[in-house]
Amino acid sequence: MRIDSRTVVVLLCGLMFSGCSSMGLSTASITGSEAKKAPALPPGPVVVVDPMRRAVKIAELSAKAEKCGYNFDAARLRTAFLANEVQQGLDAAATTKLTNTYDLARQLTLREIGEGEGYCTAARTDAIKPALRQVLAGNFVVTEVPTKQSTGVFGDLVTDSSPGKLNPDWVLDPKNQPVTRPRSSE
16 A cells, blocks of 8 residues: 555644644644633622612612502602712712713613513512612612623623613713613603
């Protein structure tokens, strides 16, 4: 049996490429760059430190509590929350953005919840009650469970598009103003 030179070259290339991964060779090891690993997620809820995200969470809570029939003054809650944020050191421009974000988040949440029955399940009302009690007492510390970030081919270009998630950066973008402008009827 005679083997020609082309067959030998093909076999050697196949052996060489199949052996790279078993020998620990990779593109990153050749170029000197290390592959980025996704950061480990904390084991539980984390405190929301971004004022815009906090405004969205408090506004969503207010809308959900109103939908489920909790007896509270939503306007007073809004005023207390915004006053608390100003005490934290927000300037006038940031306060205006925060107010607009709060109002829009509340309006969109009410619209999303809609008129339909069945939203206020026992599990939802059990989650709303202690959170509402906390914010009505003036404690505006909000926590949320972190979600796993995209680590696919497109990395951070792919974002969480789950319903019920409001991105404050998108809301404040002027090109989205026709969609995000609050209605004056509220």
